[in-house]
Amino acid sequence: xxxxxxxxxxxxxxxxxxxxxxxxxxxxxxxxxxxxxxxxxxxxxxxxxxxxxxxxxxxxxxxxxxxxxxxxxxxxxxxxxxxxxxxxxxxxxxxxxxxxxxxxxxxxxxxxxxxxxxxxxxxxxxxxxxxxxxxxxxxxxxxxxxxxxxxxxxxxxxxxxxxxxxxxxxxxxxxxxxxxxxxxxxxxxxxxxxxxxxxxxxxxxxxxxxxxxxxxxxxxxxxxxxxxxxxxxxxxxxxxxxxxxxxxxxxxxxxxxxxxx
Amino acid sequence: xxxxxxxxxxxxxxxxxxxxxxxxxxxxxxxxxxxxxxxxxxxxxxxxxxxxxxxxxxxxxxxxxxxxxxxxxxxxxxxxxxxxxxxxxxxxxxxxxxxxxxxxxxxxxxxxxxxxxxxxxxxxxxxxxxxxxxxxxxxxxxxxxxxxxxxxxxxxxxxxxxxxxxxxxxxxxxxxxxxxxxxxxxxxxxxxxxxxxxxxxxxxxxxxxxxxxxxxxxxxxxxxxxxxxxxxxxxxxxxxxxxxxxxxxxxxxxxxxxxxx
Numbered sequence: 001x002x003x004x005x006x007x008x009x010x011x012x013x014x015x016x017x018x019x020x021x022x023x024x025x026x027x028x029x030x031x032x033x034x035x036x037x038x039x040x041x042x043x044x045x046x047x048x049x050x051x052x053x054x055x056x057x058x059x060x061x062x063x064x065x066x067x068x069x070x071x072x073x074x075x076x077x078x079x080x081x082x083x084x085x086x087x088x089x090x091x092x093x094x095x096x097x098x099x100x101x102x103x104x105x106x107x108x109x110x111x112x113x114x115x116x117x118x119x120x121x122x123x124x125x126x127x128x129x130x131x132x133x134x135x136x137x138x139x140x141x142x143x144x145x146x147x148x149x150x151x152x153x154x155x156x157x158x159x160x161x162x163x164x165x166x167x168x169x170x171x172x173x174x175x176x177x178x179x180x181x182x183x184x185x186x187x188x189x190x191x192x193x194x195x196x197x198x199x200x201x202x203x204x205x206x207x208x209x210x211x212x213x214x215x216x217x218x219x220x221x222x223x224x225x226x227x228x229x230x231x232x233x234x235x236x237x238x239x240x241x242x243x244x245x246x247x248x249x250x251x252x253x254x255x256x257x258x259x260x261x
Numbered sequence: 262x263x264x265x266x267x268x269x270x271x272x273x274x275x276x277x278x279x280x281x282x283x284x285x286x287x288x289x290x291x292x293x294x295x296x297x298x299x300x301x302x303x304x305x306x307x308x309x310x311x312x313x314x315x316x317x318x319x320x321x322x323x324x325x326x327x328x329x330x331x332x333x334x335x336x337x338x339x340x341x342x343x344x345x346x347x348x349x350x351x352x353x354x355x356x357x358x359x360x361x362x363x364x365x366x367x368x369x370x371x372x373x374x375x376x377x378x379x380x381x382x383x384x385x386x387x388x389x390x391x392x393x394x395x396x397x398x399x400x401x402x403x404x405x406x407x408x409x410x411x412x413x414x415x416x417x418x419x420x421x422x423x424x425x426x427x428x429x430x431x432x433x434x435x436x437x438x439x440x441x442x443x444x445x446x447x448x449x450x451x452x453x454x455x456x457x458x459x460x461x462x463x464x465x466x467x468x469x470x471x472x473x474x475x476x477x478x479x480x481x482x483x484x485x486x487x488x489x490x491x492x493x494x495x496x497x498x499x500x501x502x503x504x505x506x507x508x509x510x511x512x513x514x515x516x517x518x519x520x521x522x
Contacts, residue, residue: 026298037287052311124456195385199345
């Protein structure tokens with residue numbers, strides 16, 4: 001099922017390219033995808049694809065080139081620090097076929113920052129000011145080093161606290177679409193007992209997206225969370241009520257009913 | 262930097278296709294990528310790429326077709342339950358251009374299971390036995406419904422407990438490669454202070470992959486975890502010792518030194 005859509009919807013889409021050997025090796029658990037996904041939702045942008053790629057220039061460039069042509073916005077996370085494995089700015093140069101050099105404004109700011117702190121402005125720290133020609137700086141509250149905007153691509157840090165701040169700083173640049181709202185209805189019924197009835201409800205409401213997420217052996221036992229997503233709250237209310245009736249008709253009980261608005 | 266490799270290494274690679282609107286909407290935090298990544302590491306298989314795609318047949322098929330031709334193995338997670346949004350088996354039919362039908366063995370087993378429990382074998386539950394022609398069943402300890410193996414593609418559940426059990430059940434089918442070991446050295450030094458020295462060490466040891474992961478405002482304050490990865494433990498020892506010496510030369514302290522073996 002595609003993301004819920006009505007004919008009048010303003011559909012704005014995005015993708016994330018996670019740049020990170022540390023995610024692919026399992027050393028680090030990603031904490032940015034869900035944060036960015038939820039933040040995009042809140043402003044009516046639909047995350048449609050994520051790719052996790054290794055720290056290799058051409059792999060990063062290839063992924064970003066596919067994603068930036070396919071979706072309205074791309075966010076990269078990771079690889080913008082001072083060390084040898086921080087190659088995202090250079091990889092963006094490959095992707096956009098542009099020269100990469102120290103960005104004058106970022107360079108001047110970081111030079112002043114380290115001078116004021118009495119720390120050396122090392123070659124590594126200078127690397128944090130690398131940017132493809134024509135990139136805009138996206139300044140943020142968490143770090144003196146900026147994120148980058150190159151056309152529809154936003155280059156963010158990998159460290160979650162900084163990635164999140166850089167994403168917030170990128171938001172003002174984004175056009176907003178119709179917001180997809182959600183309602184989550186949880187029951188102890190089993191998926192297999194209601195699958196046909198649920199399918200009939202989904203068929204009746206093509207402008208919504210109904211997801212079914214079972215859980216097992218949790219503190220509340222076994223059950224299913226049904227999530228209805230659509231841009232039209234009235235429609236979600238109607239579908240949700242129909243799901244509640246369906247659950248009741250199977251002698252089930254609704255144990256939670258959460259609305260996102 | 263590519264994953265660490267020596268000329269004698271047996272390099273075996275894999276990718277994951279996460280099938281899940283719930284991940285793209287931020288409703289659910291993925292718990293399978295890191296588990297599978299670490300499990301693959303343990304048997305010498307390198308995870309090289311991850312894609313998260315929505316619950317749309319063609320999107321799933323396209324991603325799996327790219328990944329299965331590029332890497333030795335592909336694992337899909339999600340979309341194999343009884344409800345209308347569980348479309349992975351059908352999407353595999355699209356990807357492999359094969360007819361999809363109830364798998365006789367899985368069907369017989371589930372029919373017997375539900376009969377024994379006095380539960381109806383509903384159309385939804387029957388959907389859990391769908392498989393493309395020629396698929397093998399991958400039986401597991403967590404669930405009566407099996408995972409699937411279609412050539413080099415393994416179809417796993419999305420619910421973490423079941424996905425993990427299905428992945429364990431898939432392991433005996435996998436050829437094993439040279440195991441990439443790791444050593445993690447943590448210091449309170451800042452990345453910018455050691456970036457050039459670290460880069461020189463990386464350049465000296467091309468058969469290793471040195472990653473630098475800063476942390477901020479954690480219970481142990483600020484600092485960096487350096488992770489050395491290679492198939493050769495002796496080499497890792499040597500590189501690690503050189504990093505320790507480098508940290509000492511900058512008047513830094515090693516606050517943790519973890520080996521994976």
